[in-house]
């Protein structure tokens with residue numbers, strides 16, 4: 001049977017127009033389920049709804065969609081917004097490449113409010129339906145094209161073509177901001193197979209010694225010593241000089257294969273080598289897979305503070321092999337959970353429910369959690385690439401955390417451990433003590449520390465004052481009202497800050 005490319009998503013996502021364009025580009029026929037249903041029922045859908053009701057419409061819709069999906073010739077098929085309500089349809093979709101065109105509720109409403117769609121007559125009901133349907137779109141998608149304007153679809157096309165040509169299995173998020181757009185592909189097993197297919201064939205890899213031991217084919221590339229102590233200008237010079245020695249020309253691609261240290265360092269080298277060369281991220285640690293690989297922040301530490309020299313440089317793509325986590329030392333996995341918990345607090349909703357609802361930390365992490373963390377981060381970065389406003393929420397727990405990490409000495413406290421302690425501080429400042437207790441409980445269950453006993457209070461407060469996010473004399477803090485409601489830019493009285501940090505270090 002043919003593998004169709006099937007477009008799903010809410011009303012107003014642009015499924016019908018995208019199907020026509022994609023079909024043309026792929027040399028396939030396109031089919032629009034709603035148009036076919038109208039042909040069969042002999043009247044416009046709104047009229048049928050009014051005369052026969054929604055249940056009768058859904059039955060007709062299911063029959064038409066199953067028929068379309070069983071067609072022999074590979075097509076591009078646009079489904080109606082409610083089609084995934086059918087279990088049979090969801091099951092049948094598993095054999096095809098299902099692409100969710102994601103549109104924000106505000107944009108969807110703006111696009112359809114003046115139409116005659118039966119389910120777009122009342123804004124409140126429309127938004128409730130959006131929230132109800134979103135999980136089915138997300139869960140059945142092989143690929144999610146976020147912010148699905150026509151330019152995102154055009155840019156994503158080569159990757160969709162590639163996914164159609166590859167065996168089923170990988171999942172993809174296409175995220176785009178004002179000046180960039182790239183795929184994050186989740187495909188277990190690529191590292192073991194030595195198949196970095198998302199990178200260019202002649203890409204030069206940068207990795208660290210631990211990872212090179214696990215995947216010996218990486219020895220051919222550049223290998224740095226492992227750990228935070230390598231995130232230095234000295235290593236940047238080493239990597240850039242190694243590139244220059246190989247006569248690596250601008251425009252060739254680097255592939256950063258490793259944890260957050262390799263990603264930040266190699267990304268920074270890519271940003272500055274001959275004033276900028278492309279790179280892909282292949283994150284191998286949990287921190288990197290849920291957080292650092294996405295969003296284009298690159299850089300290194302200075303003795304004065306973490307990440308003090310850096311640049312924004314978006315990757316060409318991110319290739320995530322969750323199998324790599326099986327080799328990750330336990331303490332590093334635990335450290336990654338801090339970023340997971342932080343991201344779940346930012347996302348709220350299903351991700352927070354899952355993370356706070358009794359994860360078995362002895363089992364391998366559910367790849368769904370990693371995928372959802374990536375989506376959350378990419379959404380935030382797409383809205384604000386350069387930390388002007390909303391992106392600052394990703395620093396939840398980091399202002400205090402970075403200061404504690406700096407004072408403890410790089411390499412003595414893992415990044416995630418410091419973030420966990422910082423989150424306990426940020427939640428104290430947020431004044432939601434019930435949530436603070438819940439977060440501390442999840443952090444502890446994950447094996448994370450929530451205190452840094454013995455670290456000198458005054459030095460931590462001094463480093464916080466130096467934070468690179470400070471504006472004038474004050475450092476803005478990220479506070480949490482409740483899961484899913486996290487906001488940046490709060491100024492905190494010096495006494496309150498001192499009290500919150502004191503509690504962490506005593």
Ligand SMILES: NC(=O)c1ccc[n+]([C@@H]2O[C@H](COP(=O)([O-])OP(=O)(O)OC[C@H]3O[C@@H](n4cnc5c(N)ncnc54)[C@H](O)[C@@H]3O)[C@@H](O)[C@H]2O)c1
Nearest residue numbers: 210226227259260261284285287292297324327328332415
């Ligand atoms: N750029 C961003 O947006 C961003 C966001 C969050 C964190 N970060 C940065 O990320 C860094 C922390 O990342 P990290 O925790 O991944 O540190 P890391 O890169 O040092 O990796 C931790 C350890 O795990 C090892 N490792 C990694 N993957 C492995 C695997 N698959 N199997 C076995 N060992 C493996 C590494 O060799 C290292 O010893 C910090 O420097 C932090 O500032 C950056």
